[in-house]
Amino acid sequence: MSAPRPHHLGDMTTAEAAEAVTASPVVLIPAGAFEQHGPGLPLATDLIRAERVCDLVAAGLAGRAVIGPSLPVGVSPHHRAFAGTVSIRPATLAALVAEYAADLHRHGWRKLLVVTGHAGNNATLGTVAQELLGSLPELEFAWTPLTALAGDVVAGLGVSEVHGHSGEAETAQLLHLAPHLVRADRLTAGSTAFHQLTPLARLTRGGHPALALPYERLTPNGVLGDPTRVTPDDGAAVVDAIVSRLVAFVDAWLAA
Amino acid sequence: MSAPRPHHLGDMTTAEAAEAVTASPVVLIPAGAFEQHGPGLPLATDLIRAERVCDLVAAGLAGRAVIGPSLPVGVSPHHRAFAGTVSIRPATLAALVAEYAADLHRHGWRKLLVVTGHAGNNATLGTVAQELLGSLPELEFAWTPLTALAGDVVAGLGVSEVHGHSGEAETAQLLHLAPHLVRADRLTAGSTAFHQLTPLARLTRGGHPALALPYERLTPNGVLGDPTRVTPDDGAAVVDAIVSRLVAFVDAWLAA
Amino acid sequence: MSAPRPHHLGDMTTAEAAEAVTASPVVLIPAGAFEQHGPGLPLATDLIRAERVCDLVAAGLAGRAVIGPSLPVGVSPHHRAFAGTVSIRPATLAALVAEYAADLHRHGWRKLLVVTGHAGNNATLGTVAQELLGSLPELEFAWTPLTALAGDVVAGLGVSEVHGHSGEAETAQLLHLAPHLVRADRLTAGSTAFHQLTPLARLTRGGHPALALPYERLTPNGVLGDPTRVTPDDGAAVVDAIVSRLVAFVDAWLAA
Amino acid sequence: MSAPRPHHLGDMTTAEAAEAVTASPVVLIPAGAFEQHGPGLPLATDLIRAERVCDLVAAGLAGRAVIGPSLPVGVSPHHRAFAGTVSIRPATLAALVAEYAADLHRHGWRKLLVVTGHAGNNATLGTVAQELLGSLPELEFAWTPLTALAGDVVAGLGVSEVHGHSGEAETAQLLHLAPHLVRADRLTAGSTAFHQLTPLARLTRGGHPALALPYERLTPNGVLGDPTRVTPDDGAAVVDAIVSRLVAFVDAWLAA
Amino acid sequence: MSAPRPHHLGDMTTAEAAEAVTASPVVLIPAGAFEQHGPGLPLATDLIRAERVCDLVAAGLAGRAVIGPSLPVGVSPHHRAFAGTVSIRPATLAALVAEYAADLHRHGWRKLLVVTGHAGNNATLGTVAQELLGSLPELEFAWTPLTALAGDVVAGLGVSEVHGHSGEAETAQLLHLAPHLVRADRLTAGSTAFHQLTPLARLTRGGHPALALPYERLTPNGVLGDPTRVTPDDGAAVVDAIVSRLVAFVDAWLAA
């Protein structure tokens, strides 16, 4: 086999980690979910995307960031009706992130960026950021979703009127990042048009007020949008935009 | 003195509350904050706006909603350096909302809308929504910030390049809703332009990645934007948009 | 409209709050409940009384105390069978009070007095006081119920053999403090005599051992005592005694 | 050695415990503290009194009550400055009592009486009672302090103007119940008169508002009152009153 | 009655406790359980053994150790189907031990040894040890089960193929330490041979993987092994080995 993966803290020895504190002052934490992704995508889709993006961002940063331990399971109660979904409580995810942060801070890191492939983790990450202002005031804690960073590229794909979970953008990313895990022949459109949604479900699609519904009330097969319409090249475009944005952010952060 | 305030559950007797469960199937919960609002606005600004908006929404709904107990303090660790700010932990706010929800649900209500005047509560409300999917699956739980509902109106006010907390939109709302609490003569612009921000502070203004900084690192006087540029009429326009949007949402919700 | 309410921290700006730390070294926190109060009193009775008493105490102290954020909901599981009651857990109320205290302490206040209109909050406040001895040893934390401060005046009203919740003393206070919220025509006596109670219910009336029963096992209409026997003047006498006692306490506290 | 102690659940086998559920429908739980008791009394004074009183009450009930596991440590943060004091948090004591209660309830008991020798446990027991109303509605949960049950007898002892912790009443009880643990030659008066207290300390002696101070600010030797003035006979009178009151309470409870 | 028990912190005054911090630098904490012990042993068996062993160890150490407050109830969910068992949650036991430790540490002790008669407490004690490394780094925290310290002596007793809870070793100890609590005529063998166990139950007897089953699925009468085969002398041999091992451990600890 080959050498340890560069930029991966887990592959380093403790002595290498000690050097990384100064050489690589940013730690990236990939956060995923373990949840249904429709007929064609695997349960770990969000973790896979987050880990691959972190690899690409770390490579783009040429050693100025290391990748810390993953958060393989996220907050997914809205997918629990679908087999295989494992969800943790917001408080548990918050504790995990805060404890990762505390120990990385103890070793000397001051910049931490959690990259979540699952938007269901956003709210919890927002609360962690608030808590860390008090508990670790010298730590700069940032977090980001993935697809939202490439909104313009996604819009350019020609997405369905209703799209989102396991739809065009997410499927495209996986076709690019982990094509061997996509069951291309089973990809199937889910709810794609507003009129397919119940009146109650429509209320969940308007931003604010935010109304939470379990996914089985939004789409029978767990998909919002049409995953059959996208190609690996679409995914490459989305991923490139995400990675560029994140590299630029960290560049600016390190220069600030 | 006059009669009990209509639509206010707290002003009702238990017998009236029992009737309200069927007559008024939506409960509005105003959520605020107790935090600095610059030289000219009071600490309770966010609660005041939330409570007044709930009054207007309930009036607009003509009895189909009642207003439940307030959440007067929110999650404001980023304002703690400014005197008077009182902040509670996300877990405490989450427990409060979940316990309000559980008892309202016990009495028969199935639709609950938390109206928060403070965006710092958004993340916590998002986690509560996730938790309630599991603990009270028959409850429909919605929440909303205020100003974000009137984004187009705010944009039309001609806001500063940098604007937000205690700035144009918020000051306008208070000039309309509670003018006696605005120290008009002390209103002062805070950070209004990107170039006034430190490089690190600029990173907090771009959406994602989200980077949390305490407010004293963003603006010396606690204000983002220029509160001197707005009028009560501006506030009326913003509030009208918010109230209309919320009444329409509840109308659709009740019809769904 | 008129000016901000004097003594109300929530109506102040952050600069005014900074001055209040030295000018007004005591913070009063009104604590209420959101619970049934029989056929004639509103759910928010306890909060209303606590807030009005705090206003009067602050006025009596002529600027030496400010009123902080309210605690609108208390610990009321014994009233849950009656519509409209919202109760929070002791641990949640304790967290709230401790977090209010921590931030007020952070800004420099060292004397905090929680004024609770609801005796169901007493036990929790007692535990908070114990916890604060360890976590904030320089803070002087005091708390008080209302009616218990005027025991002699209440006794002089000629109360029923069994009296208490929503009975003579509480109704009198509300008739004085918020008459527009009393449904005078619906006030109805509840359990007023020992012989009306079940043998088990009688055991709850003797002080110690303390036995907790839900209120529907004590009184069909949620009232203990006869609220029809009292007048606004009775309430004025009770409230005056409470306010005098509290002003005297704070006077002595500030002089100690 | 002799036989197992009658009435002690811990001395019974599981088969005997199964019989006790119906034969002895009340469970007594002795609760103590592990805290300074001045120069002459042992740290475990409160547990010893609670356990001995439970023995006497169980004997007086002739088999209708059993004694469950003790709570040897209580909530004593106000005594922490004195060597040997061990205090647990209110939340920890509350969890312990609630978990004892849940398992005793699981086996079929429906009446539980916690007998606390330490008044510092009262507030926590009050919160437990509230929580159990919701979690175990069929359980009848009662709790009681000791000395407060014999207020008239204590008053008749001719106590000091200031009296209480490790003072006349408590010392007398221990002289009667566990004379071998009293260092009679070291018993020393503590603060006995109001004028000996600082102005701040005086505020703690008036009931309400309740102000918590650590004990070293009330009395240099940890004693309130004069333990040298009492005799074992005084203690017998106090204990008899306590036991009679408790036996009568349980008699009434079983008959209710 | 006689004098206070030597070595028992609870029997000491605060002044004596202050001296013990230096004279007796080790604190022993007896931990038990309140759980079924088959037809012949009492529910408190584990606490009794732990307390008696602590007495003997403290005596053997001649004043270099004191005995702190007991932990009378442990983690026993696997015995809950048997009447009388009271179990607390691991988190509750952990909080208790950590809070005992924090206060003993506050007074100056730096060596704490928890002696648990119940192996069901082992896992929790292991987690407490881990937590204390971070929260009280100067504290040396040790814990030990009892019977496991005398494995060679137990093997020499000629135990059943399947043995353990309430079996040979435990019964022998109680026959020696508290014979008045053993119902010798009711002692009955439980599951003693592998072939008596269900295939699933056999999987619990092999160390690792560890599989947890409730005890009613292992043995109808709650006993593993044959308690009728042992004598008080067997118990003396087991106890002597345990005490010797513990005295030697503390000797080495104090010399380290």
Added chain:
Amino acid sequence: MSAPRPHHLGDMTTAEAAEAVTASPVVLIPAGAFEQHGPGLPLATDLIRAERVCDLVAAGLAGRAVIGPSLPVGVSPHHRAFAGTVSIRPATLAALVAEYAADLHRHGWRKLLVVTGHAGNNATLGTVAQELLGSLPELEFAWTPLTALAGDVVAGLGVSEVHGHSGEAETAQLLHLAPHLVRADRLTAGSTAFHQLTPLARLTRGGHPALALPYERLTPNGVLGDPTRVTPDDGAAVVDAIVSRLVAFVDAWLAA
């Protein structure tokens, strides 16, 4: 790239997961740690071993088990002085495992085996097993460390007098399972003989009483034993023994 990894739930779609509930009734959860492993092994050593062993066990079971989401970080406070170590609290790990278990149980699985490469997780897993007896009584929850399953093989390697963390057995496993991650040229013996340990450190090596010390007090380089003495073949022997034992356990479990 190739197909999804067989037996990995994360690589499956929700439909495949639904089939796996019946086809593969055992879920394996790999648990690791993120902690120093001396000069030659990577921080993620324990996770890597756990994941590889789960792969081999699942393969050995030919479809009767699936591999669920990993637990990449464990309880490692004793390694915190060494750079790179990230540790979570026992309560956080316990919550994670319990929440994984609850959702897997919700989908229908009844047999869950956590395979931990890090012995520091053992105590927490023991407490989780106890909690699950109450919360999910139909779930059969098992857990296992790795190296302890191959004690005889390890003994046969000719290990140092003092050996353990990052020593012979662990290094051999990694040389076999992930040789590309071993810095063979940097492997260095740590503490290998009893006389090298301080008297206090020696007390940690005797089983019981268990005394916890941070690792920097046991070994300067974080290693116990001599990792230079072992070969990949040694590792293969250890791993084969572990895998065989686990396959046999699951076989027996499924047959029980």
